[in-house]
Amino acid sequence: MDNGKLIVALLLIAIIFSVITLVVTMNSDVVVTPGNVQGETNDVGTASVVLEIVRNPSAGGGA
């Protein structure tokens, strides 16, 4: 094999090694699992209904 073909072969081998390295790296991601749903809680809010009823002038038969 002449040197020219040997160089091409070596560069091809280098490319293959690089591709394998890339593939292995990309397939080795850290796995993030979905969030666990924990705990169900209650919450409370309050509001007010307010009024004042004053004496009706006619109440009690004042007339």
Place this chain on the structure above:
Amino acid sequence: MKREKLILTLSWIIVLVTLLSLIVTLNKFGVITGQATDTGEANLSITKFASIRFTDAICDFGSGNVDEDSTYGWMYTNNGSTQNLTGLSACDGLIYQNDGNSEITVNLSSDTAAAGLLPGGTSPAFEWMVDDTNCDGVAAANTYTTISAGADVTVCSNLSKTSTQDVDFYLKIPEDAYTNGESSAVITVTGSAI
């Protein structure tokens, strides 16, 4: 010829470097058979919680009385109408909102019924109505329903996040009712995460 040998030497170096890189990578990620392996996991937990609040927490009808020639006066907060009343006016009702991160069921209760809110009167009425725009199948939906003191009523089984609901009131005030000062009912809304 010398140049060709230099290129050949560099090619060998490139091959050796990439081979070394491959071996290190395989070693690091435990791909090579026979290597000890381990896995890591990033775990994220988000707690589901219910949060509900009144965005409109006061319904103040003011102060007044039933017209002297009438037996009863009425107020409806859904349309703001009043009848046979002097001084009193319908409020806008109450509004609560699901501001948590989960859909919720909603319960309503009042610490006071009609007789407590409108003391001394003959046959008073204190009723509520819940707008079902954001929640199907609710109790008291779009129909006024008598309030019982302390009774916990499920008014929505599935209120989505950020959604609101209106609570409106109907008051029937007898002419002989008298509160001797301010009278109030505390309305409590409870949201439970689904």
